[in-house]
Structure formats: structure tokens, C-alpha cells
Amino acid sequence: MRKQFTSFLLIITLLLFTNSLNISTKLYDFNHTEVKNTIAYLSSNNFKGRLSGTEGNLEVTAFIRNQFKNLGLEPFNGNYYDQFETNYPHRLQDNPFLRIIDKNGAILKEYQYGKDYKEEMLNFKNNYVVFNNKDALYQAETALQVSKGKDSFVFFVPENNKLTFRSSFMGNEDKLHSMYVMLTKETLADINKHIGQNKKIVCFIPFDVRKTTLNNVVGVIKGKDSKAPPIVISGHFDHLGADLSGMVYGGALDNASGISFVLEFTKYIKSLGPPDRDIIIAAFNAEEFGCLGSNHFVEKNLDRLKDARAYNFDMIGSNSVPLSIMGAKADSDKTDFVRSITSTFNKSKVNYNYLFEDASDHEAFRKHNIDAVTFCDSDMSKIHTPEDKVEYISTDAIDRAFNIVSKEIVKEGFGSDPMLIHYRKIFMYSLIAGLILSILYSIQVRNH
């Protein structure tokens, strides 16, 4: 009787062992080096900063589409591309100038691009202005505003007197000024002096605003129940391009990192087998133009996204800060979805921060009351400057995000398969139990 019971236990243990071995060998080992290699590729000078509307952005769009295809994602609604129209800042072939001229138009002084002045990306509704002290001027210590009819031009001294920071392009909104130019405080003082002497200032920045067609890239892992609300995993792939001297804003952390994380993470999810519900993988374009890609995607798919849960990744790769759970401005730590994610952090003993800002693509979902957060290593020390480079990306931070998000996705998307969650433990326990039972069994066999 005892012997039969031991054999029975042994068989069960062996079954558990082979089953968990089977799952564990099928499971893809998430690899932070792969993530970092993709970040290096996407932030390289090849793609010149991935500005929406440029060749580099188009090439990255195609690259991601091919990756989705190779990963075995199905096209979302029959097409990987999700098309939309937008304004974008178009680079003209001329050179910029900022000059002081006399009454006859002769050049008295020429300022140096990149050293004395530089364009801000915010808008280029107009790109040329001539003015003197007869114009409507607003002069402050760190800014000069020139109004010309319905146009207004802003010259300003950026923080720390540095011309390296580049804002997002906001040319899709009407209320903004026509053009923004950064000046060092020395340049601004010098210009004010010349205005006082009734000289003319002339400035030209070779960008204008044009229309273009862009694409998000969207794929799907089909779940067992495609009618159930889906999970969305996303990141934006666009960035801020290059300045007029050709200096590239590579955007390694913002957000080559997030999209590279999503690509590698997708390999892991695919290896878990079919999820309970659809998992949509979305690469958004034109986030730097005011989350245009995500807004387009959400508004077009409101029915499909009802009760969905969206996980967005924007800046994964700095461990000098805790990982942030970013909700929308109107959210708080009491918001259900935020609380659910917080419990995963607490169980994993990972440090976290809350941010409640409409500062990334989660806002497109939250606007329509769809559960969404952005995971963000909110290290602002280098982003939107040419220093946002792959060499500063931390693989520990990549692993930290994976540690949390893998648990979240298993919880949300594979809840009916508890074996998956504990496969490593089951594997070890059944190995040990199997050994003990085998010894017991052989002892009993010998005694008979």
C-alpha cells in the first residue's frame, strides 16, 4: 500500500517536472543586451533623430513593421500601418541668419548659429522677421517678443543660458507664437543695445510648416477570447531630429529605449503561449508633436478599446531615479489601475515614484477613461539634448522594468494559467521531491 502511494506521488511529481520543464524551455529569456543594441541602432545618426515627417522617421517606421512581422504579430485590423495626417516642421535648404543691419540694408553684425542663437522647435508658422524700435516690442530681462500683424516672434534666453534643449513641435495648435528663437543672454543684451540705437534686426530660420502623412505601427497577439477587452503595450518611436548645423538629437532614453523594450518584451510574451485576451502592441508616431499618433489610434478604435488596459513605455533605461508610474493629471494613487500596479511593485520590493502628468501617450487613453499608465525612468538630465545617448542607458533599469511588467502582464493576460507564474518554483520543488521520492521508492523496492 505504502509502496503504491509512493509510486503514485513519484508519477505526479514527474508529470509536474516535465510540464514545468516544458514551459521553462519554451519561455523566452528577456535579454537587456538586445534592448540596448536596438536603442543604439535607433538612436544612431542613421535616422537623424527620427523626427516625424523626415526620411529617418519613415525608415524607423518600416523597421518596426518588419520587426512586428518577424515576431509573428498579426496586423491590427488587417494592416500594420495606422495612418494619419499632421503638420510637421520641414527643413528648408537655406542657411539660418540673425543679423544687425543699417538703414541701407548693409550687414553691421552677423551672430553665430549654435553659439549665439538657435531655433526652438515649437513652431515655424513664420520663419522670417525684420524689426526695429518702431515695432510693437515686449522687452523683458530674458525675453523679447515682436508682434507683426497676426504673427508674433519670441526670442528668449533658455535656462542656464544653454542652447542645447529642444522642445516638442506644437505646430498643430493655433494659439502658439509664429516662431521661437533661443538666444544667449549676451546675444539678447547686444540685440537690445542695437534696438536702442534704432538699428534693424533680421532673423531667418530655414524651417516651415507642411502637411504630411504618418503611420503608427500596430500588431496583435490573438488571445483565446478576442471579444474580451484587450491589453495594449506601447511606446513612441519618434524624436526631435537634428538642428540646423546637423547635430543629431538621438533620443536614446526618449524614446528609443521604450520602443526597444517593447520589441524585446513582445518576444517574451509570445513565448508564454496564447493569452486570455488580445494583446495589442502599438508603436506610436508623433508623440513629440503632442501625442498625435496615440490620440489618432485611440479615437479610431474606441469600441475595441472599451475596458482595455494600456501599458505605455517612455524612457526605460536610467537607474539614477526610481521607476515612475505615470498616470494622467486627473489620476491619483487611488485610481484603481494605479493601485493594482502599485501592489505588483510592493510585492516585488521595487522602488517607485508616482507622476500624474499628461506627458506621454497614456493621456490619449485616459481622456476616454480607458485604464492606462506610462512606465517612465523620469531622468530629465539629458533628454531633449544631444547628450541623450545610448552610452548612458542602464541595463539594470531595463531589468527593473521587466521584473515589474512581466508580472503585471502574466497577471492581466495569463491569469488562467497559474503554472506559468510559478514555473521556476514548481520546477525546483518537483526536482527535489522527485529525488527524495525516488530514493524512498528504491529503498522500499530493496526491502521487498
Ligand SMILES: [Zn+2]
Ligand atoms: Zn518621450
